[in-house]
Amino acid sequence: MYKTFKMELAGRTLTVDIDRVGKQASGCAFMHYGDTTVLSTATASEKPREGIDFFPLSVEYEEKLYAVGKIPGGFNKREGKASENAVLTSRVIDRPMRPLFPKDYRNDVTLNNMVMSVDPECRPELVAMLGAAIATCISDIPFDGPCAMTQVGMIDGELVINPSQEQWKIGDLNLTVASTREKVIMIEAGANEIPEDIMIGAIYKAHEINQTIIDFIDKIVEETGKPKHGYTSCAVPEELFAAIRDIVPPEEMEKAVFTDEKQVREENIRVITAKLEEAFAENEEWLGLLGEAIYQYEKKTVRKMILKDHKRPDGREITQIRPLAAEVDIIPRVHGSAMFTRGQTQICNVCTLAPLSDQQRIDGLDENEVSKRYMHHYNFPSYSVGETKVSRGPGRREIGHGALAERALIPVLPSEEEFPYAIRTVSETFESNGSTSMASTCASCMSLMAAGVPIKKMVAGISCGLVTGDVDDDYVLLTDIQGLEDFFGDMDFKVTGTTQGITAIQMDIKIHGLTRAIVEGAIARCREARLFIMDTCMKPAIAEPRPEVGPYAPKIISVQIDPEKIGDVVGQRGKTINEIIARTGVKIDITDDGKVSVCGTEAAMMDKAVEYIKTIVTDYQEGQIFQGIVVSIKEFGAFVEFAPGKEGMVHISKIARERINRVEDVLTLGDKVTVVCLGKDKMGRMSFSMKDVAQK
Numbered sequence: 001m002y003k004t005f006k007m008e009l010a011g012r013t014l015t016v017d018i019d020r021v022g023k024q025a026s027g028c029a030f031m032h033y034g035d036t037t038v039l040s041t042a043t044a045s046e047k048p049r050e051g052i053d054f055f056p057l058s059v060e061y062e063e064k065l066y067a068v069g070k071i072p073g074g075f076n077k078r079e080g081k082a083s084e085n086a087v088l089t090s091r092v093i094d095r096p097m098r099p100l101f102p103k104d105y106r107n108d109v110t111l112n113n114m115v116m117s118v119d120p121e122c123r124p125e126l127v128a129m130l131g132a133a134i135a136t137c138i139s140d141i142p143f144d145g146p147c148a149m150t151q152v153g154m155i156d157g158e159l160v161i162n163p164s165q166e167q168w169k170i171g172d173l174n175l176t177v178a179s180t181r182e183k184v185i186m187i188e189a190g191a192n193e194i195p196e197d198i199m200i201g202a203i204y205k206a207h208e209i210n211q212t213i214i215d216f217i218d219k220i221v222e223e224t225g226k227p228k229h230g231y232t233s234c235a236v237p238e239e240l241f242a243a244i245r246d247i248v249p250p251e252e253m254e255k256a257v258f259t260d261e262k263q264v265r266e267e268n269i270r271v272i273t274a275k276l277e278e279a280f281a282e283n284e285e286w287l288g289l290l291g292e293a294i295y296q297y298e299k300k301t302v303r304k305m306i307l308k309d310h311k312r313p314d315g316r317e318i319t320q321i322r323p324l325a326a327e328v329d330i331i332p333r334v335h336g337s338a339m340f341t342r343g344q345t346q347i348c349n350v351c352t353l354a355p356l357s358d359q360q361r362i363d364g365l366d367e368n369e370v371s372k373r374y375m376h377h378y379n380f381p382s383y384s385v386g387e388t389k390v391s392r393g394p395g396r397r398e399i400g401h402g403a404l405a406e407r408a409l410i411p412v413l414p415s416e417e418e419f420p421y422a423i424r425t426v427s428e429t430f431e432s433n434g435s436t437s438m439a440s441t442c443a444s445c446m447s448l449m450a451a452g453v454p455i456k457k458m459v460a461g462i463s464c465g466l467v468t469g470d471v472d473d474d475y476v477l478l479t480d481i482q483g484l485e486d487f488f489g490d491m492d493f494k495v496t497g498t499t500q501g502i503t504a505i506q507m508d509i510k511i512h513g514l515t516r517a518i519v520e521g522a523i524a525r526c527r528e529a530r531l532f533i534m535d536t537c538m539k540p541a542i543a544e545p546r547p548e549v550g551p552y553a554p555k556i557i558s559v560q561i562d563p564e565k566i567g568d569v570v571g572q573r574g575k576t577i578n579e580i581i582a583r584t585g586v587k588i589d590i591t592d593d594g595k596v597s598v599c600g601t602e603a604a605m606m607d608k609a610v611e612y613i614k615t616i617v618t619d620y621q622e623g624q625i626f627q628g629i630v631v632s633i634k635e636f637g638a639f640v641e642f643a644p645g646k647e648g649m650v651h652i653s654k655i656a657r658e659r660i661n662r663v664e665d666v667l668t669l670g671d672k673v674t675v676v677c678l679g680k681d682k683m684g685r686m687s688f689s690m691k692d693v694a695q696k
Contacts (some may be wrong), residue, residue, distance in 0.1 A: 003224055007216045009033070010162040010209075012122060014216075016134060018224045027139025027226070031131040035119035037067075040131025041112045042139045048106035048232050053292045055105055059094040061086045061128055062114040063365050073363055083364050087399045089113075089125045092149075093132050095508050096178035096186035100144045104235040109141060118365050121164045126151050129178070134217055140226040144512065147185060148213035149178045150206040154194070159202055161209055165366055175199075175505075177206035181214055183513020187493075190407040193457075193501035196523050203519065236293045240286050244297055247279050248272050253301045260314030262344055262433050262483065263386065269298065299488040306467045306485075307476055313484050314343075321462070321480040321529055326442070326541035328450040335553040336451025338541070340443035342533075343482060344433035349443035351451040352424045353553045355599040357589045359422040374413055375424045376406035378440055384429040401437040402427070405461075408441045408496035408504040409448065412456040419454055420556050420597050434482035435463040437506075441496045442538060449542050452549035459503055460538060461496035462529040464522040465489040472515050477522060479529050491518075495526035499534070554587075554599045557606055563594035565617040576616065576645035583644065584609040615643040620686060624677040625693060629670060633663050640675055640688055648686030650675060657691045 002020035006013055015032040022028030025041040049056050063086050065072050065079060072079055082090070093111065101109070113128035129149040137145045153163030154173035168174055173194055178186035184207050191199065256268035273294055280286045286293075305311040310318055322343030331337035336351035360372040378401040382389035394402075405427065413423070425447055427440035438461035445459045465481030468474065468490050478485055486492050490511045496504040502523075507514075514522075549555065561569065569590065570577045577588055586600035586609045596613060600606045615626065628642035637651040650673075655666050667673070675688035 005216070005220050005223075007212075009213065012162075014130070016131075016220060018138065018220065025135070025139075026141055027135040027137070029131045029134040029138070031127045031134075033119070033127045034122035035117055036122040036124050036127050037115075037117035038124055038127040038131050039112075039114045039116060040128060040135045041110075042132070042135040042141055043110050043112075044139070044141045044229075045108040048234060049108055052106060053234075053295070055098065055101055055103075056108045057094065057098055057101065058108070058110045059090045059097075059132065060110065060112045061089040061093065061125075062112065063124075064115055065363070065365070067115050067118045067124070068365050070363075083362075084399055084403065085125075085364050085366075087396050088403055089128060091396060091400050092125070092176060092186070092188055093129050096147055096149070097132065097136065097143075097145075099185065099510050099512060100147060100180070102142050102144075102231070102233075104233045105142060105231055106234045107141075107231055111136065115365060120166065123151065123162070123165055123168060124365060126162060126176075129176075130213065134220060137217055137221050138225045140229045142228045142231060145180070146214050146217040146221065147178055147180050148210040148217065149176060149186075150209040150213070151176050152202045152206050154202070159205055161205075169366075173199075173202060175202050175206065177203050177210065179207045179210035179214070180513050181211070183515060184519060185509060185513045187505050187507035187519075189502070189505035190410070191502045191504065192411045193498055193503060195501045196527055199502050199505070200516075200520055200523060204516065234292075236289050236296055240289060240293050241297065243280075243286075244276060244293055247276060248297075250301060253297060254305060257298055257302055257484070258305070258311070258313050258315070260316075260343075265313070265484070266386075269294065302484060302488045303467050306478070306489075307469055307474070310476060312478065314482065318476060319479045319525065319528075321532065322482070324533060324537035326446060326537045328446055328542045333552050335550055336447045336449075336453070338443050338446035338450055339430075340439050340446065340537075341431075342435075342439055342442075342480065344431055345436055345439050345482075346429075346431040347436060347439040347443040348428045348430055349440065349447040350426050350428070351444070351447040351453070352426075353421045353451060353453070353549060354424070355554065355556065355587050355589050355597055356416065356420055356422050357587070373416065373422050374406065374410060375422075376402050376409065376427070376440070376444060377424070378402035378405065378427045378429070378437070380429045380432065380436065384432040384436075401440065404437050404494065404496075404504060404506050405440040405444055408459055408461055409444060409455070411503045412459055412498065413448075414454045414456070420558055421453075421554075423448070423453060432483070434484075434486055435480070435492075435494065437461070438463050438494055438496065441504075442533060446538055446542050449545040450550075451553065452546040454545045457498040457500065458534050458538060459496055459498055460530040460533045461494060461504070462526050462533065464491070464493040464495070464525050464529075466491035466493070466509075466514075466518060466522070468511060473517075475518060477518070477525055479525050491522070493522040493526065495523060495530070497527065497530060499531060552601070554601055555603065555606060557598045557610055559596045559598065559610055559613060561594045561596055561613065561617045563592065566590055566592075566594060568616050569596070569613055571645045579644035580609055580612050584612075588613075612643045616646055620677050620679075622677055622679045626675055626677065626688070627672065628675055628688075629672055630667050631669070633667060633669060635663070638663050638667050640673060642675070642686075642688075646686075648675070648677070648688045649681070650688045650690055654678075654689035654691055 017030035027042040031038045115124040152175040153160040153171035172192035174190040176188040325341040425444040441461035465478035584605040626642040628640035632639040678687040681687045
């Protein structure tokens with residue numbers, strides 16, 4: 001018999017079935033929240049993976065489209081690679097859970113979350129997060145849990161716990177917080193310029209809710225949890241550390257790592273490594289552990305100097321930002337470009353504008369979100385860190401960094417009515433030594449302004465790091481962490497925002513949680529730094545959006561027509577609209593409510609297309625004058641096309657003031673003529689006159 005556990009969570013019932021399905025997994029939780037159903041499993045290999053120096057954790061979030069009654073698009077008709085939302089959800093689950101596994105654990109672990117049913121009132125991402133934690137806690141996999149997650153939205157200034165899909169979409173706050181019993185372990189947020197004090201209040205409201213969930217998980221583990229299995233430790237023996245210190249004393253390691261040039265530091269470590277490899281040439285066991293041992297020695301050296309002496313590897317003060325530089329228009333002919341440099345981190349961002357029809361289509365589990373107007377893509381080539389590696393497309397890290405920078409700028413973008421464009425910005429990493437996602441935020445903000453996108457306010461971002469001691473109040477916060485401080489430190493706390501408030505947060509840690517003092521200190525430090533970056537670096541490069549888009553960007557003219565006349569503009573099987581496009585070279589989009597967008601680069605052709613459209617939808621009245629082309633000649637008169645797909649007839653008696661015997665005596669095919677509308681004839685056709693134009 002399986003066991004069922006229930007709790008009331010934010011006004012809805014959370015139900016967890018244990019041993020109902022997936023019994024061969026190490027841990028399995030069949031999750032139900034409202035009508036949202038997620039199957040979460042945790043499995044681990046029996047033995048550690050050989051030849052690796054990291055914990056091989058894999059987190060999967062599978063979106064099954066049958067969960068919302070859809071059949072996948074495309075020819076294959078089955079789910080393909082993970083969507084961007086699935087990748088981002090997997091990362092949000094991975095980041096708080098990874099630090100809770102033993103640091104010396106090398107067994108493969110897979111956490112799989114399969115979304116089987118979606119209730120729009122209960123977001124499946126949240127259910128999967130809780131399911132992954134519960135499945136791991138009840139399994140035999142070593143894990144220092146439990147942990148729990150809560151999402152917080154904001155509607156009309158009021159916090160909403162675990163908001164619905166619609167509330168999540170329209171609210172001013174999208175906040176996800178993970179906690180252990182005592183501390184916050186992960187923060188992910190998108191916000192509409194939320195002030196720092198309100199954000200902190202929301203974080204700790206979520207932390208409070210997490211404690212009730214942890215109590216619930218404790219009961220599940222008490223009744224169904226398995227004993228944790230033993231494992232082979234991959235920790236470096238202390239005697240190896242002692243031997244290394246004899247050969248490379250601490251002061252020599254300090255000298256090697258404390259430099260502001262990443263390449264110099266790496267060369268110093270290569271020299272030390274070669275010396276130790278020579279010393280341990282006869283000891284194959286130690287040689288196999290040497291790489292990890294040197295890494296740990298380097299890490300301890302950096303942490304000790306920062307924590308005890310407040311000395312950073314590049315010699316900066318604790319609150320000091322690396323040298324900054326910014327410029328715009330570095331790439332010719334593109335719609336907008338900017339480059340932002342902070343120390344050895346350098347991002348070039350390029351902005352492209354297009355009609356709204358070019359926005360990204362989304363085939364996911366949120367039925368209300370079928371397209372995305374603003375896209376930020378981030379690329380991280382191997383040369384940016386001095387390495388050589390074949391590019392295989394964006395990985396989870398690239399997708400995550402792009403999404404963070406995208407989330408940072410969304411609150412300041414103009415509405416579609418104000419700026420009817422689809423917008424894509426691409427961040428190319430030229431050089432990387434820490435926090436390229438925050439450099440991408442700064443570069444993309446300037447790129448948008450250079451492209452003439454009327455963003456409401458400037459946005460900047462910065463990352464704050466942390467080194468902790470043995471007790472909670474023994475720590476040092478580091479403004480603008482470089483790569484080494486990220487690798488060896490305990491936290492990467494990224495915050496973006498305007499002068500008014502926060503637009504995005506992403507917080508990753510490697511320890512078992514942060515105290516409130518650390519969270520508040522990091523948020524305050526990031527605000528101070530981002531204002532400094534805007535004032536001293538970004539504003540001198542470009543202070544405000546350009547008044548109009550550049551010469552190579554498409555221009556858009558919007559026209560409102562009667563929705564009932566959309567069919568007249570489109571024509572039978574698209575004949576009319578395609579003819580307008582062929583004649584003018586523009587691109588035309590029409591919405592269901594009659595909003596027509598004409599997009600092109602030549603103003604004359606755009607105006608001509610607009611004139612065609614207005615002519616087509618006009619309720620023709622006697623006395624209106626049109627320019628047209630003779631497209632057909634009959635014995636009784638000529639047909640004149642006055643707009644694509646729209647023709648009227650000039651009777652032979654209305655061609656000239658004098659009597660003519662043959663239409664061909666005056667007109668030939670292709671003649672451009674001016675006509676005046678006489679109304680409709682007995683057959684319902686538009687009737688024109690050439691001879692009466694002068695009188696009008």
